[in-house]
Amino acid sequence: MSNRTDDARKRAQTARQILTVAQMRAAEQGLMDAGHDVHALMQRAGRGAGEWVRRLAAGRSVTVLCGPGNNGGDGYVIAQYLADHDVPVCVVAARPPQTDAARRARSLFAGEVREAGAALSQEGLPRGGVLVDCLFGSGLSRPLSDDLAALLGDLAAHHAMRVAVDLPSGVDADTGALLNEGLPEWTLTLALGAWKPAHFMMPACVTMGAVRLVDIGVEAMPGAAQVLARPVIAAPAPDAHKYRRGLLGIVAGAMPGATLLSAQAALRGGAGYVRLLTGGEAPSGVPAELVVSRGALPDLLADGRYGALLVGPGLGRDDAARAKLDVALASGLPLVIDADALVLLQPGLAGVNGLATRACVLTPHEGEMQVLEHNFGLSGEGDRPARAVALARASGAHVLLKGPCSVIAAPDGSVTMGSRASSWLSVAGSGDVLAGTVASRLAVTRDAGAAAAQALWLHSRAAERAGSAFTSGELAHAIGGALAEVLA
Ligand SMILES: NC(=O)C1=CN([C@@H]2O[C@H](COP(=O)(O)OP(=O)(O)OC[C@H]3O[C@@H](n4cnc5c(N)ncnc54)[C@H](OP(=O)(O)O)[C@@H]3O)[C@@H](O)[C@H]2O)[C@@H](O)CC1
Ligand SMILES: [K+]
Known part of the structure; x- marks a missing residue:
């Protein structure tokens, strides 16, 4: 047997x-x-x-x-x-x-x-x-x-x-x-x-x-290389509580729309608790389920219960954004780095050398990938899987290179390739939804490879469930239904 x-x-x-x-x-x-x-x-x-x-x-x-x-x-x-x-x-x-x-x-x-x-x-x-x-x-x-x-x-x-x-x-x-x-x-x-x-x-x-x-x-x-597999996701343990299920912090920035969109997806991706971490006023339109924590980022992160942090969606690229990225990198927490934070990421930054010692996922699209390749001194030669591997090796992080056919590369050189996704995913905010989903899975699993793979599958499946001409808000809402399909 x-x-x-x-x-x-x-x-x-x-x-x-x-x-x-x-x-x-x-x-x-x-x-x-x-x-x-x-x-x-x-x-x-x-x-x-x-x-x-x-x-x-x-x-x-x-x-x-x-x-x-x-x-x-x-x-x-x-x-x-x-x-x-x-x-x-x-x-x-x-x-x-x-x-x-x-x-x-x-x-x-x-x-x-x-x-x-x-x-x-x-x-x-x-x-x-x-x-x-x-x-x-x-x-x-x-x-x-x-x-x-x-x-x-x-x-x-x-x-x-x-x-x-x-x-x-x-x-x-x-x-x-x-x-x-x-x-x-x-x-x-x-x-x-x-x-x-x-x-x-x-x-x-x-x-x-x-x-x-x-x-x-x-x-x-x-x-x-491996084809992205349909994941199997376990329901929370019978004695789970919100922290043990996974507390995710989302670093708020200058443009709250993108941050809130990633939070909408994160709330449906399995994390038990999602907090918006903001230094100022709570942005308007925060859903009731999203807890807003106000204060200086280092103070907020002093709470030792975070399972993961998401930094990038709506962050901005100014000095304040740079400072937040520095704090996120210095925290040593499992980390998803997306959007503006990818553009600000430099090999010289304190904390970047530590990416290999923690679970970290970078989620660039093609344009952000080219900036990262430039900043990390990579040639950008070769096909997308080879380029993703080069960045994963150079940064020590997992790389989810987004596109019509997304690729996940691990620092050890292993590659997972996603099937062709719905072309309706070419909608503004789609990347924020993916980043929120990766971060939610990272808060639960603390495993960068598993979080990237599960989230990529969920995102693609959510698009199929959402049908055609959906908004990124509707896509974020469809993440929960996609997850329900793959429960163990
Ligand atoms: N791997 C396995 O375990 C199994 C593989 N199997 C099968 O084998 C296939 C691979 O077979 P294959 O290597 O013979 O290659 P294939 O594509 O049939 O043709 C090559 C020939 O075409 C030629 N040629 C090339 N380009 C050309 C062009 N533009 N215009 C004109 N000629 C051109 C080339 O010549 P040359 O390049 O030397 O000029 C050569 O003579 C594989 O896809 C699968 O279907 C299965 O049977 C099961 C087990
Ligand atoms: K053929």
């Missing part, structure tokens, strides 16, 4: 790993060393993908476009699987197979193959229900030539649904770059064996439609 549970846990973990082309090759080698051969893996991958296509086709005809490599090989296996299940299928061979496994897969396909090229007229190109793209996968090394791009585009335009196998042809697996202009949009993309970075990176990920993983038994690779 426990072996079975262990196995299930292991498979769930490997189902979340994201492998670069180099890591995928190493994983493939691991499978070879364990006695599998490419032919067997291709059969497994092709049949798994074929079953998805069979269901999607629901009796309609299928065209499989096959390229020269093993992605093309998968295509012949898919075609044979469909033929075995009485689905009408035709293969268009864009190029002859060039690998032993692909040649063998083609030789085992008993159905019709049309060779692309001058001899195949426009009229000879099949039209049908589902196009399956097996032109190129992770081996794509350059843009598609004009003839291949035209063939792919023509077939895509004449099929109602389009399935990309492993990756859409024309997509760079490691970076998510589109190597050609005008590439088709896909209904479904089936990742084979493991996710690739492109499945979670702009601009490629928005062309892929729904994405699903076909398991072929790839083992866990050390150091692999």
